[in-house]
Amino acid sequence: MKIIVLIKQVPETTDVRIDPETNTLIREGVDSIINPFDMYAIEEALRVKERLEGAKVVVISMGPPQAVDALKEALSMGCDEAVLLSDRKFAGSDTWATSYTLAQAIKKIGDYRLIFCGKQASDGDTAQVGPGVSTHLDIPQVTYVKHIEQIDTHAAKVERMTEEGYDIIETPLPAVLTVVKEINEPRLPSLKGKMRAKKAEIPVWGAGDISCDEDKIGLDGSPTRVVKIFTPPPREGGRILTGEPDEVAKELAGLIKDIVTG
Amino acid sequence: MDYLLTEEQQMIKDLCHRIAEEKIKPVAAEYDESGEFPWPIMKIFAESDICGIYIPEKYGGMGGGILELAIATEELCWGCGGISLAFAATGLGTFPILLYGNEEQKAKYLPEVASGRKLAAFALTEAEAGSDAGSIKTTAKKDGDSYILNGTKQWITNGGEAEIYTVVAMTNKAKGARGASAFIVDKDTPGLSFGKKENKMGIRGSATREVIFTDCRVPKENLLGKEGLGFIVAMKTFDSSRPGVAAQALGIAQRALDESVKYAHERRQFGTSISSFQAIQFMLADMAIQVEASRALIYSAARMIDSGAKNIAKVSAMSKTFASDTAMKVTTDAVQIFGGYGYMKEYPVEKLMRDAKITQIYEGTNQIQRGVIASALIKEALAK
Known part of the structure; x- marks a missing residue:
């Protein structure tokens, strides 16, 4: 059985710059790393592998040829x-086309029981690809997983983080789990892993290798249109009203009224 | 500087630096304060496959040598010279087996060390036998198929934590130094116990303890080499291990330099960064020269040892002496550059100064090293 991990290579900065002409990320001069949330996905996949005999971890990334570095890092950790x-042909994919393409690749790999993703990527922040893959594969999904309580080859019982606490969810497998940083502490690569990764020849699959419908991939298969990307202006400092409670309450009510009525 | 490292050596350097930066540095002050043994870090060492870099592949290691060990030790000690000492001291305890162990001994013990499942320790020093190692009092008396060990070893790094002890004891007192023999003793051997844990000035994240033998029965299969070889084993072990101490000193010194450059740039006095003052600039430059010279000497010594050269005592002692004197000087200067802040425990450099001091003392004081170097010089001159 296979445990699949989907990872993305992202720029090593949270302060990404956007090309105003094309509305795409400026990647020049910025080091690339594995999306930090995906590191938790890799770690959890490796831990589940240790719990389930005979499991293999297969890591997949969709991206430009240099994304092979991210995959090698994953191999050096033990994938x-x-x-x-x-x-x-994959260029310009939105989250829908990306998750379709990944799902087709997962089908080709076959024998999958679990698919791990980070909860979202640090560059796009959409958190849509994991759920998208589950939809395309027509299998259950649990997002924001912070702990795997029980797992065997047929079912898993997990804790899903919410703003107030957590839900306990049981799901049959195969399923897609997206994980949050609370779930574990990712390991460092090992020396033997690094050496194996250096020698590893990583197969590159194109559109022709994964039997996909060409209308559903790349820019043509992407219904999303990015009209504008901008950084919202920093929030301005609030005002503190001081004085007697009665007067402050009146003043506050007036202010709210002004805002509401414009 | 480019030391023409192989891809594999560069990988070791990068990984060990990452372990130091991400895993060791954040907890170094904590262990320095508590003096506890850093088992969680030992687990990380094991999982990273670095424990066997100097052990042959046949025994589960990576087949590297002294240079690989020095590179790893330097980087790990950049994070903390105390925590990482458990790694280097395991090397010291393992060299007698690597150098003098027979096939059975190697097959039994080396894979345990290479995998990181067990730590090792080397036990030579006693209360009355420090630099004068010939006066050890611990005895090993032959009794049928075993030896019975009695005596107390002092200041044993990894004492109480290691599973494997390589011990030098007298099998024939009448023969003096030629009456010593080396043994491998497992931790669970009845009659082996541990005394007080020392409260030290520096390298406080390491364990330093008495190792006590009371009618401790060791099978004769655990004798290293043959009877009477004890001191040869010890001296050859030191020839191989001293570049490791040098590398520990180098890591500490490099860290002191890095911290000093950073601080000198940030600290402002008289309306400007103190790094703009020539007094500070010259100190930083001198620190950098000495650190780089240490590295060049250590790597050269390590390469010479790895090449199989015979007379390595001199270069090995030179690397240890130069690097440890450098570490003491550079860490002292680092405290000076930090000024009053440098004296405070909130800042990292006073610890570096405390950690550096031991490198001038252990595995042979620097005075003993100079003696080794001088006698090699004289021997070489007479041979001409």
Whole structure:
């Protein structure tokens, strides 16, 4: 059985710059890393592998050829196999087309019981690809997983983080789990892992390798149109009203009224 | 500077630096304060496969040598010279087996060390036998198929934490130094116990303890080499291990330099960064020269040892002496550059100064090293 991890290579900064002409990320001069949330997904996949005999961890990334570095890092941490999805035809994919493409690759790999993703990517922040993959594969999803309580090859019982606390959810497998940083502490690569990763030849699959409908991939398969990207202006400092409670309450009511009535 | 490291050596350097930066540095002050043994870090060392870098592949290691060990030790000690000492001291305890162990001994013990499942310790020093190692009093008396050990070893790094002890004891007192023998003793051997844990000035994240033998029966299969070889084993072990101490000193010194450059740039006095003052600049430059010279000497010594060269005592002692004197000087200067802040425990440099001091003392004081170097010089001159 296979445990799949979906990872994305992202710029090593939270302060990304956007090209105003094309509305895309400026990647020049910025180091690339594995999306930090995906590190928790890799770690959890490796831990589940240790719990389920005979499991193999396969890590997949979709991106430009240099994303192979992210996959090698995953191999050096102990993942068994890696696949890169890279094709000019995939360029311009939104989260819908990306999750379709990933789902087709997962089908090709087959024998999957679990699919791990980070809760979201640090560059796009959409948190849509994991749920998208589960939809395309027509299997259950649990998002924001912070703990796996029980797991066997047929079912899992997990804790899903919410703003107030957590839900306990049981799901049959296969399923997609997206994880939050509370779930574990990712390991460092090992020396033997690094050496194995250095020698590893990572297969690159294009559109022709994963039997996909060409209308559903790349820019053509992407219903999303990015009209504008901007950084919202920093929030301005609030006002503190001081004085007697009665007067302050009146003043506050007046202010609210002004805002509401414009 | 480019030391023409192989891809594998560069990988060791990068990984060990990452372990130091991400896992050791954040907890160094905590262990320095508590003096506890850093088992969680030992687990990380084991999981990272670095415990066997100097052990042959046949025994589960990576087949590297002294250079690989020095590179790893330097980087780990950049994070903390105390916590990382458990790694280097395991090397010291393992060298007698690597150098003099027979096939059975190697097959039994080396994979345990290489995997990180067990730590090792080397037990030579006693209360009355420090630099004068020939006057050890611990005895090993042959009794049928075993030896019975009696005596107390002092200041044993990894004492009480290690599972494997390589011990030098007298099998024939009448023969003096030629009457010593080396043994491997497992921790669970009846008659082996541990005395007080020392409260030290520096390297406080390491365990330093008495190791006590009371009618401790060791099977004769655990004799290293043959009877009477004890001191040769000890001296050859030190020849191989001293570049490791040098590397520990180098890591500490490099950290002191890095912290000093950073602080000198940030600290403002008289309306400007103190790094703009020539007095500070010259100190930083001198620190950098000495650190780089240490590294060059250590790597050269390590490469010479790894090449299989015979007379390595001199270069090995030189690397240890130069790097440890450098570490003491550079860490003292770092405290000076930090000024009053440097004297405070909230800042990292006073610890570096405390940690550096031991490197001038253990595995042979620097005075003993100079003696080793001088006698090699004289021997070389007479041979001409």
